[in-house]
Amino acid sequence: MENFVYEYPTKVYFGKGAARQHLSNILSAYGSNVLLAYGGGSIKKNGVYDEIAGILKESGKTVTEFTGIMSNPTWEKVREGAKLARENKIDLVLAVGGGSVIDCCKIICAQAVTDEDLWEVEMVRHGIPTGKPIPLGAVVTASGTGAEMNGGAVITNEAVKIKGGMYAAAPRFAILDPDYTMTLPRMQVLSGAFDTLSHAMETYFGRSDRDNVSDEVALAVMRSTVVNMRTLLRDINDYTARSNLMWTSAMAENGILKVGRLTDFECHQIEHQLGAYTDCNHGQGLAVIHPAYYRHLYKSAVPKFAKFARTVWGISEVDDEKAAQAGIQTLAGFIQECSLPTKLLQLRSKTEITPELLRQVADSTNLLPNGYKLFTHDEIYEILMECI
Incomplete structure (x- = not known):
């Protein structure tokens, strides 16, 4: 085997009712301002939104919502989320969705803490982001990408027609409840x-x-x-x-x-x-x-x-x-x-x-x-x- 260093950054809470059982305790480790990020609204139809929003409210969190994350998240969407996170002094980003939502939020967490354009840093200059990203948590509602398990993200820059991998914030924790996937097509x-x-x-x-x-x-x-x-x-x-x-x-x-x-x-x-x-x-x-x-x-x-x-x-x-x-x-x-x-x-x-x-x-x-x-x-x- 090749030489390697392995460290696993994400704590996983797996199974039915994992959010109800664990999320309140998890949230106690973070500040009061939470960015709740999700996609097109399916989580409002299947009950996931009500459950997660209810837990956030019970935990006394001030919630800012960031919605409309598309299936191929764009660099403009990352910039929009980062601006929102800065303006609301976000302490935790909670990504609720599949790989696209989680990927978008990984880069948001890093872009929100720097004035540098991370697309320029990573994709043009091939550098590494500096600064400590906002903590990220993931509630997975569509599995397949494994995005909740690492710091890599796939982002599309429509201006230059490049869809490429960027690296930023791995989730601190991930909630994997198979029941959350049951309403998917x-x-x-x-x-x-x-x-x-x-x-x-x-x-x-x-x-x-x-x-x-x-x-x-x-x-x-x-x-x-x-x-x-x-x-x-x-x-x-x-x-x-x-x-x-x-x-x-x-x-x-x-x-x-x-x-x-x-x-x-x-x-x-x-x-x-x-x-x-x-x-x-x-x-x-x-x-x-x-x-x-x-x-x-x-x-x-x-x-x-x-x-x-x-x-x-x-x-x-x-x-x-x-x-x-x-x-x-x-x-x-x-x-x-x-x-x-x-x-x-x-x-x-x-x-x-x-x-x-x-x-x-x-x-x-x-x-x-x-x-x-x-x-x-x-x-x-x-x-x-x-x-x-």
Whole structure:
């Protein structure tokens, strides 16, 4: 294994009624001014808002609401939230929602305490934010991204058409109650779960020359995610499957799978830029791209793909090349089984997806060096055209 330092920043409260049981005690450690951040209002329809707002009121907190965080949070939305946090002298930001809400709030917490433009600092100068960010807590209502488990955030700068990873404040605590996910639309649940599967695959297929503990855990997370997604195909309200998927989502992004090894998130880089040019769903975009991407990658890592095929998909083929191909094909079949999109034109996007747009997506995709193959922009374009 590679050398590493591992520290886990987030305390997790998991299970039914976790907010009612723990949130009041958690809040006692923070000041009186709370920024309650959420998205489009679904938490008001399913009762989560009333529960969390009630606990905040009972705890004597002064609440400032920050709403309307979109599915691909923008840099302008971050700036809006940071301004609100400064003006109201916020002591704690409480993000209630899925990965987009949590990601937006991570950067808000850091941007609110500095006059520097953090997009300029991180994305242009490749620097590190300074200053102590406002404390952040997360109440997860849609699992899949694992955003509650780390300090990374994906933010879209519409002005320059870049959707990229930034790093700021990891949540101090996270409340994971599977019941909070029960009112989500079926496709949102499945696309979120596929994002979890993608995180584990992208970690596993990073360049790593020897078997290691992290790989074995990643394979187990992938296998469990597939099993529980198939359970939801039979019963979308199965609580055990929902709870397992909520925890595999967390496991895929709490750093455990990544310690001591290199990772390859090239497929995410492609989808991020697709998301910068369109408004497609992240998990669904990944579902379209992954099989085509792996068909271009597997020859550079045949033994790794063969192990993935046998361990995750139960492929019995003894020849590594054939097993690797069968694993990719089975992944593609699983995506169809889940009724996830398999072509870019099936994505619900207000922006027309054309070869010309895909050329722009490919040319602006960040190329990562830690995979078994370093792709070119032309190869990324070829992959995207195969997906159209």
